[in-house]
Amino acid sequence: MADxxxxxxxxxxxxxxxxxxxxxxxxxxxxxxxxTYALLGPSGCGKSTMLNIISGLxxxxxxxxxxxxxxxxxxxxxxxxxxxxxxxxVIYRSMTVRQNLAFPLVCRRRQRAEIDRRVGDVAELLGxxxxxxxxxxxxxxxxxxxxxxxxxxxxxxxxxxxxxEPLTVIDPQLKFELRRKLKEVNQAFNIxxxxxxxxxxxALTFARSIIVxxxxxxxxxxxxxxxxxxxxxEHVGYFIGxxxxxxxxxxxxxxxxxxxxxxxxxxxxxxxxxxxxxxxAFRPEHxxxxxxxxxxxxxxKRIWFEGLDQVxxxxxxxxxxRARLDDWRGTVGDAIELRVMDSHLRVFRDGELLEAR
Amino acid sequence: MYRQKHLFLxxxxxxxxxxxxxxxxxxxxxxxSSWDVFQPGLDWIAGANYGRxxxxxxxxxxxxxxxxxxxxxxxxxxxxxxxxxxLVWGDLKARRFFRVLFLVPMMTTPVIMSVIWRTVFxxxxxxxxxxxxxxxxxxxxxLSEPALAFASVMMVEIWQWTPFMFLLLxxxxxxxxxxxxxxxxxxGAGPIRTFFxxxxxxxxxxxxxxxxxxLIEASKIMESVYVMTSGGPGTATETSTYYIYIRGLRDxxxxxxxxxxxxxxxxxxxxxxxxxKVLVRLFVxxxx
Numbered sequence: 001m002a003d004x005x006x007x008x009x010x011x012x013x014x015x016x017x018x019x020x021x022x023x024x025x026x027x028x029x030x031x032x033x034x035x036t037y038a039l040l041g042p043s044g045c046g047k048s049t050m051l052n053i054i055s056g057l058x059x060x061x062x063x064x065x066x067x068x069x070x071x072x073x074x075x076x077x078x079x080x081x082x083x084x085x086x087x088x089x090v091i092y093r094s095m096t097v098r099q100n101l102a103f104p105l106v107c108r109r110r111q112r113a114e115i116d117r118r119v120g121d122v123a124e125l126l127g128x129x130x131x132x133x134x135x136x137x138x139x140x141x142x143x144x145x146x147x148x149x150x151x152x153x154x155x156x157x158x159x160x161x162x163x164x165e166p167l168t169v170i171d172p173q174l175k176f177e178l179r180r181k182l183k184e185v186n187q188a189f190n191i192x193x194x195x196x197x198x199x200x201x202x203a204l205t206f207a208r209s210i211i212v213x214x215x216x217x218x219x220x221x222x223x224x225x226x227x228x229x230x231x232x233x234e235h236v237g238y239f240i241g242x243x244x245x246x247x248x249x250x251x252x253x254x255x256x257x258x259x260x261x262x263x264x265x266x267x268x269x270x271x272x273x274x275x276x277x278x279x280x281a282f283r284p285e286h287x288x289x290x291x292x293x294x295x296x297x298x299x300x301k302r303i304w305f306e307g308l309d310q311v312x313x314x315x316x317x318x319x320x321x322r323a324r325l326d327d328w329r330g331t332v333g334d335a336i337e338l339r340v341m342d343s344h345l346r347v348f349r350d351g352e353l354l355e356a357r
Numbered sequence: 358m359y360r361q362k363h364l365f366l367x368x369x370x371x372x373x374x375x376x377x378x379x380x381x382x383x384x385x386x387x388x389x390s391s392w393d394v395f396q397p398g399l400d401w402i403a404g405a406n407y408g409r410x411x412x413x414x415x416x417x418x419x420x421x422x423x424x425x426x427x428x429x430x431x432x433x434x435x436x437x438x439x440x441x442x443x444l445v446w447g448d449l450k451a452r453r454f455f456r457v458l459f460l461v462p463m464m465t466t467p468v469i470m471s472v473i474w475r476t477v478f479x480x481x482x483x484x485x486x487x488x489x490x491x492x493x494x495x496x497x498x499x500l501s502e503p504a505l506a507f508a509s510v511m512m513v514e515i516w517q518w519t520p521f522m523f524l525l526l527x528x529x530x531x532x533x534x535x536x537x538x539x540x541x542x543x544x545g546a547g548p549i550r551t552f553f554x555x556x557x558x559x560x561x562x563x564x565x566x567x568x569x570x571x572l573i574e575a576s577k578i579m580e581s582v583y584v585m586t587s588g589g590p591g592t593a594t595e596t597s598t599y600y601i602y603i604r605g606l607r608d609x610x611x612x613x614x615x616x617x618x619x620x621x622x623x624x625x626x627x628x629x630x631x632x633x634k635v636l637v638r639l640f641v642x643x644x645x
Contacts, residue, residue, distance in 0.1 A: 057539050078545040090540040094558040103554065107545035151544055 002068040002081075002159040004031040004054060004192065009063035011049055023049045025216045026062065031160065034190040036183070038203035040239065041213035047196045050213075051162045054194070055082045067159065078107075083152030087165040089144035091136040097123075098132045101150045108155075122154045125188075126181065142170045142178070149178075153185060160192040161185075167202060179206050200240050204228075212236050228283070234351045243284050243311055246321040247348065250278045257347065261317045263296045266345055271354050279348045284311065286344035287323035293341040300334045314338075388616035394609035406616035415592060416600060416617060420624065422507070423596040427575035430514040435568055437515070438522025443556075446530045456527070459520035467517070471584035474513045475500070478585070503593035506586050510594050513581045518574070522567055529563035530556070561640035569633055576625055597621050 006029050012020035024046045031037060031054075039047045052058040054065060056077040064073045072080055092100050101119045123129045126146045131139060136147055145166055152161050163182070167175045179202070186193050197203050203210050204224045211221045212235070220232040231237035237245035248259040257272060258265045259280045272278055287296075298314035298321075305311075309326045314336065323338060330336070347354045391402045410416055445451040462470070477485050478499035486496035500506050537559070541551045579598045582588060588595035588603070601621065605614030 055543060057542065077542045082543065084539070084543050086536045086540065088534065088536050090537045092537075092554045092558070094554070103546070104544040107547075107550060148540070151540075 002070075002192075003033050004160060005066040005069070006030075006050075006054075007064045007066060009053065009060050009065065011053060011058065011060045011062070015061040020061075022216050024053070024060075027218055029218070029221075031192055031194065033159070033192055034186070035192055035209060036186055036207045037192075037194045038207035038210045039194060039196045039213060040198065040200060040203045040210055041219075042198060042239075045213045046216040047213055048164055049216075051084070051164055051194065051196055054160070055084045055162055056080045057084075081155075081157045081159045082162060083155060083158045083160075084162040084164065085145070085148050085152055085166040087168050089141060089148050089169060091139070091144050091147050093137050095136055096133055097128060097136050097139070097147055100136045100147050101128075101132075101154050104151050104155050108157075118154050118156070122150045125153065125185070126150050142174045145170060146178070149182075153189070158189075158191060160194065163193065163195045165196055165198070167197070167199075175202070182206065200242070204240070210240075212239060230346070230353060230355075232353050234279070234281075234348055237281060237348075241283060241285075242306075243322045243324070245281050245283055247279045247281045248319055248321060250280045250347075252278065260296055260298075260319055260321075263316065264294050264340060264345065266342075266347060269354075272347060272349060275349050277350045281346045281348055282340055282344050284322040284324040286340060287325070288339045288341075289325060289328060289337075291339050291341075293339040293344075296338045296340060298336055298338060300330060300332050300336055303332060312336075384615045385619055387612055388619050390612045392612040392615075397611075402612070406613050407620070409613065410616055410620060415595070416597070418592060419595045419597045419600040420621070422594070423576060423578065423598070424628075426507070426511060426514070426578060426596060427572055430511050430518070431568055431571045431575050433511075433515050434519045434522045434571060435564070437519045438567075439526050439560075439564075441519070441523045442527040442530055443552075446527065452527065452531075456524065459523055461520075462517045463520050465517070467580035468584055470517060471513060471581045474509075474516075474581070475585045478509050500586055501590050503590055506590060506594050510578075510581050510585055513585065514575065514578060517581075518571060521571065525563065525567045526560065529560050533559050558640075565633070565636045565640055568636060569629070572629060572632065576629075 006027060008026055008028060009024065010022055010026040011024040012022050014020055039050065041047050049058065053060045056072070056075060056079075060073065064071055066072065067080070092103060095103070098119060101122055102115050105115045105118060119132075120129075123132055126149065128143070128146060128150060131143065136144065139147065149166070152158060167178060170178055182193065182195075183206070185191065193207075195203065195206050197206075208223060209221065210224055210227055212219045212227065214235050220227060220236050227236060227240045231240060231245065234247055237247065248264075250257045250259050251262075252268070252272075255268050256265045257268055257278060257280060264280055264282075266280060296316060298316040300312055301315050301320070302313040303310055306324075309324050310328060312323045312325060312328070314321055314323060328336070386399065388406055389401060389403060390399045391405070392398060392400075441455070445455050477483050480486060480496060480498050480501065483499070485499065490496055498505060499509050533556070537555045538551065541555050546554060577598050578596050579602065582594055582596055582599045583602075586594045588599050597617075598621075601614055601617045604610050604617060
């Protein structure tokens with residue numbers, strides 16, 4: 001069990017180049033013991049690089065990795081007490097499920113009785129008892145992934161479990177189940193878990209702390225609610241939430257900022273002056289049919305259903321935006337009167353959130 | 358219109374009949390005749406040739422030697438080839454160098470290569486004995502002592518065909534996915550354990566293919582025997598193909614040689630099928 005500290009860490013795959021390109025730009029951060037994290041971002045944003053540096057599969061070109069203050073940067077993977085599960089299920093083809101689960105302990109020369117006990121425990125936790133004696137290659141993809149996970153859990157020396165998009169190959173139904181199991185494991189063993197994903201839904205339901213990355217940088221870190229309510233950049237606003245946040249280019253006047261022909265307005269502040277790139281943003285979830293707030297008249301352009309809700313694409317004076325409503329009945333072309341609370345409006349200057357408005 | 362659809366198969370079928378089925382059927386027919394240099398022609402002597410070959414100890418001896426030689430050389434080729442492939446696997450520069458270097462033995466004409474090797478092994482003028490003597494050792498009768506001659510032929514076969522194994526297995530290694538190796542590192546496996554848990558099982562399919570291709574080829578060993586020892590000393594290095602060649606094209610006993618060929622073919626088909634089944638059962642567990 002350990003806190004993992006990344007100290008001025010950066011990585012370039014070609015550090016000798018005159019202007020090296022960084023897969024991971026310099027950063028400092030701490031992963032707290034027993035916490036659940038989700039690393040979220042588009043493909044190629046540096047998520048997997050970060051994970052592989054923590055597990056020791058990649059040596060960082062700059063900076064240090066500390067486990068409870070202990071420098072492990074130069075140590076190999078086996079000496080780090082890290083377990084990692086990959087996107088593709090990895091099983092040892094020639095072994096049974098039991099032998100697969102026992103493998104990390106056999107490599108660590110544990111006693112026979114201890115191995116049997118731990119394999120039994122993990123099989124019970126993951127629901128693999130019935131297939132223990134079957135060849136691992138005969139399992140389905142999601143069972144194989146459970147075996148990969150089982151090999152991580154069977155070790156008692158694991159201080160952090162790194163999950164590199166492990167649920168991609170799993171059926172949507174089973175995903176939910178597996179996520180629940182991961183949470184159980186997190187609570188039962190107090191293991192730090194880092195989940196890499198580009199599925200925001202997965203991230204929001206799994207982790208207490210979410211880290212959004214883009215272009216090798218951490219854009220924002222926080223709990224799901226913070227990321228939802230106050231995305232620090234437009235990128236986070238687009239990435240978190242479905243459908244994405246509405247970002248509307250704002251018209252400036254002497255004392256106010258307005259969108260949708262002035263139907264939504266916020267007072268001008270000094271922080272907003274001096275930029276051409278000002279946007280007013282709000283979540284589709286924060287658009288209501290009645291109640292208080294700014295009134296917006298719009299026309300329905302498209303409708304699609306998401307469970308009980310309907311997502312509407314709306315047009316107001318030539319500007320398109322989206323709303324998520326649960327009690328509206330109508331068709332395309334209908335005129336509609338909406339309300340947006342002032343407290344839900346956010347202003348973005350040059351792509352970044354203006355905190356104090 | 359649709360009734361004639363099978364006609365479209367005819368051109369292919371005709372070619373098949375011409376190049377495979379006709380020669381095969383003709384050989385079988387000839388094997389029931391006494392066609393030889395004195396009485397050419399297709400008479401009918403029923404199974405006389407087959408009766409004769411059952412008692413032909415030289416034929417069965419040649420077959421036994423062929424089996425030992427084929428299985429022995431292929432296993433050594435596989436082991437050496439795999440070891441070499443593993444050695445240069447991680448090293449891009451070495452990979453390129455050996456890939457080109459190892460093409461040379463494979464591209465050499467077997468007859469010319471055998472002539473060169475015969476010279477190398479030559480007792481009095483060969484460089485190999487020269488080297489041994491320079492080191493203060495006794496020269497060795499490489500090609501005139503039965504066991505040594507047998508080993509020499511095997512050595513040449515191994516020299517020529519190990520690169521084939523190497524190239525095939527290297528191609529297999531290069532195409533293996535990375536994740537199992539990362540997982541093995543995380544699970545704490547050392548290099549030997551990683552080899553037996555990850556590499557070897559993953560290479561099972563390609564190993565079987567490589568071994569079978571080489572076994573089929575090796576069961577036709579001919580040039581090296583012909584050039585290096587002509588089956589000698591005595592019949593110490595005589596293999597089935599070489600014996601059939603002697604009976605058919607030196608003694609012109611075409612009827613008898615055909616019977617030998619047909620028997621040889623049947624034995625090969627049966628034994629290679631069994632070997633293939635056994636290999637699959639041994640290596641590939643997921644198909645059971």
